[in-house]
Amino acid sequence: MKILVFNAGSSSVKFGIFDTRIDDPRVVKAEFEHFLDGYCDLHFQLGGEQGETLHHRVKVTDVEHAIENIPNLLEQWGYDDFDAIGHRVVHGGTLLTAAVRIDNKTLSLIEDATPLAPLHNPANLSGIYISQEIWPDKPQVAVFDTSFHKTIPEEAYSYAIPKSWRQLGVRRYGFHGTSHHYVALRVADALQTPLSDLRIISCHLGNGASVCAINHGVSVDTSMGMTPLEGLVMGTRSGDVDPGLFSFLSRHSGMSIEEIERQLYHNSGLKALGGSSDLRNIEQQAAEGSSDAQLAINVYAYRVRKYLGAYSAVMGGVDVVVFTGGIGENSATMRQRICDQLHFLGLSLDVNKNSSLQLSAFDSQLINHEISRIKVIVTRTSEQWMIAKEVQQHLESARLQENKDNCVIPVAVSARHVHLSRHAVELLFGKGYQLNVLRTLRQPGSWAALETVELIGPRGIISNVRILGPEREQTQIEVSRTDTFTLGIEAPVRASGKLDNTPPIRLRGPCGELVTRGMIVAARHIHMHSDDALAWGLNDGDLVDVELGEGERRTLFANTKVRVNGNFLTEMHIDTDEANAAGITFSTKGHLVNKQSDSIVTIVNKKQQTLK
Numbered sequence: 001m002k003i004l005v006f007n008a009g010s011s012s013v014k015f016g017i018f019d020t021r022i023d024d025p026r027v028v029k030a031e032f033e034h035f036l037d038g039y040c041d042l043h044f045q046l047g048g049e050q051g052e053t054l055h056h057r058v059k060v061t062d063v064e065h066a067i068e069n070i071p072n073l074l075e076q077w078g079y080d081d082f083d084a085i086g087h088r089v090v091h092g093g094t095l096l097t098a099a100v101r102i103d104n105k106t107l108s109l110i111e112d113a114t115p116l117a118p119l120h121n122p123a124n125l126s127g128i129y130i131s132q133e134i135w136p137d138k139p140q141v142a143v144f145d146t147s148f149h150k151t152i153p154e155e156a157y158s159y160a161i162p163k164s165w166r167q168l169g170v171r172r173y174g175f176h177g178t179s180h181h182y183v184a185l186r187v188a189d190a191l192q193t194p195l196s197d198l199r200i201i202s203c204h205l206g207n208g209a210s211v212c213a214i215n216h217g218v219s220v221d222t223s224m225g226m227t228p229l230e231g232l233v234m235g236t237r238s239g240d241v242d243p244g245l246f247s248f249l250s251r252h253s254g255m256s257i258e259e260i261e262r263q264l265y266h267n268s269g270l271k272a273l274g275g276s277s278d279l280r281n282i283e284q285q286a287a288e289g290s291s292d293a294q295l296a297i298n299v300y301a302y303r304v305r306k307y308l309g310a311y312s313a314v315m316g317g318v319d320v321v322v323f324t325g326g327i328g329e330n331s332a333t334m335r336q337r338i339c340d341q342l343h344f345l346g347l348s349l350d351v352n353k354n355s356s357l358q359l360s361a362f363d364s365q366l367i368n369h370e371i372s373r374i375k376v377i378v379t380r381t382s383e384q385w386m387i388a389k390e391v392q393q394h395l396e397s398a399r400l401q402e403n404k405d406n407c408v409i410p411v412a413v414s415a416r417h418v419h420l421s422r423h424a425v426e427l428l429f430g431k432g433y434q435l436n437v438l439r440t441l442r443q444p445g446s447w448a449a450l451e452t453v454e455l456i457g458p459r460g461i462i463s464n465v466r467i468l469g470p471e472r473e474q475t476q477i478e479v480s481r482t483d484t485f486t487l488g489i490e491a492p493v494r495a496s497g498k499l500d501n502t503p504p505i506r507l508r509g510p511c512g513e514l515v516t517r518g519m520i521v522a523a524r525h526i527h528m529h530s531d532d533a534l535a536w537g538l539n540d541g542d543l544v545d546v547e548l549g550e551g552e553r554r555t556l557f558a559n560t561k562v563r564v565n566g567n568f569l570t571e572m573h574i575d576t577d578e579a580n581a582a583g584i585t586f587s588t589k590g591h592l593v594n595k596q597s598d599s600i601v602t603i604v605n606k607k608q609q610t611l612k
């Protein structure tokens, strides 16, 4: 699917066309930035990563004007072939909490949220209106900065203010969610560790900047609040200030509230402290001895460090700090300054790795010292690409929902069983023994053997455990969580064949015993024939949600991994505990209802090993 993405930020307009089926998905990548005296810089790269990046100074006055130019540029470059349009919308308010197809109702909800993001939502809306006019037949989807933060708990999103104000929607929402989510996925990928095992602090330091505490995959706090004004020092925004300054300034200088707010958005931050909103200029001036520029750098780094400390406390520790955004990706000195005094947390930067870092697209690099308990990673954010993936996922999930009655998957309940290696068969049944086929199973080539074994654990024994053929390279024992209690052995939830660090167990057959590793609780999965995968828009490795059972025991099995093969018969496998939870006795049918977002990074990484 090819998706045109609009990302209007506070100081730039980025747009691109992404082909979600291929490894270098960026067909077109372009940005307007550095608006000054009626002109701005336009950078663009056509034809993916191999294409040359061109730079022009163009007569475009501001963000709105830049957006108006996009359709003409695409036409001029000959790129008018795309299937859908994705729009970054910074504020979704309380009601828009996930990617949504844009219709009149959505538009009016985005308009309602606009006073909460006055620097961003108007530009986001301009992109939508222009697209609707020029490409009325293309599906348009809004992706919100606020969505990723919907998991923030009440104690973190509530301001201690009168209830009647809170009832108006005055609360913390958080922004840059697409970026924080994306870099968290990249971190998990770089460390080859599930997101659910990590406590991450993500520092998105661009022109707008925010820090996010991501606890086991979900946002639990972030530095921006009701508006993108709270939190860190930014290019032109103040970040945290005492709200008392509104009355003080209006009394002492007669400024209106609107004027004070305008100053806090446009004339504060690095610009106010150091004379430029661009950290590159400030670093240059500091190097030339400007004390204002030095103060700007110090206040900036201090504020980020303060949030790192706060969010470590929020999550009861931190495993990874990740830097991204124009400043996070490019300023080694700022990263060092921020991390400087965090040894007490177990964070120690490798100064050489940090200063010599060369980052390419879709790349993540570790810059912590080997002895550092906390990993420090720099990765390039890609809000546009993440938006393209979310749009694709939204449209595909909507298609699955619409076709819910057609997306039916037979479900088989796997009782406990073992797969044996030749070595194991001979130890248990005697030298040269051949297992006998009792009956063939639905998956082509597999069968249940006549023979069974006993599983012997420190707490109990399970007899008559069926052997499934054919023989395998490695012996694998698949039990339910309840069986692990009976046996007194803990086993991890794993995909078939992933047997490293599994616990030892004793097997007994008629001719002998064997102690072997390889006991797992099998992760639920779907064997899918390639024709079905194609019809449902799924790829090998995707994670989907499947609805099973009926009535009060109806259950949603989230994160079910799809395995695609031309020889598979499409069928979902769950274990007996899962079947019991959903009130299923032997076999049933499930409905595919959703595609998960955690498969987003996996798709791009199939051919790109990012671990450095």
Ligand SMILES: Nc1ncnc2c1ncn2[C@@H]1O[C@H](COP(=O)(O)OP(=O)(O)O)[C@@H](O)[C@H]1O
Pocket (backbone or CB within 6 Å): 009, 010, 011, 012, 205, 206, 207, 208, 235, 277, 278, 279, 280, 283, 325, 326, 327, 330, 331
């Ligand atoms: N090499 C660099 N050194 C220091 N700062 C940089 C460098 N390159 C970019 N930046 C900073 O990144 C900021 C822009 O970040 P970016 O994430 O592109 O902004 P936006 O929030 O508009 O998307 C610039 O204002 C500049 O301060």
Ligand SMILES: CC(=O)OP(=O)(O)O
Pocket (backbone or CB within 6 Å): 008, 009, 010, 011, 090, 120, 145, 175, 176, 206, 207, 208, 209, 228
């Ligand atoms: C929310 C926000 O501040 O966005 P940006 O960094 O693009 O200005």
Ligand SMILES: [Mg+2]
Pocket (backbone or CB within 6 Å): 009, 206, 207, 208
């Ligand atoms: Mg940005």
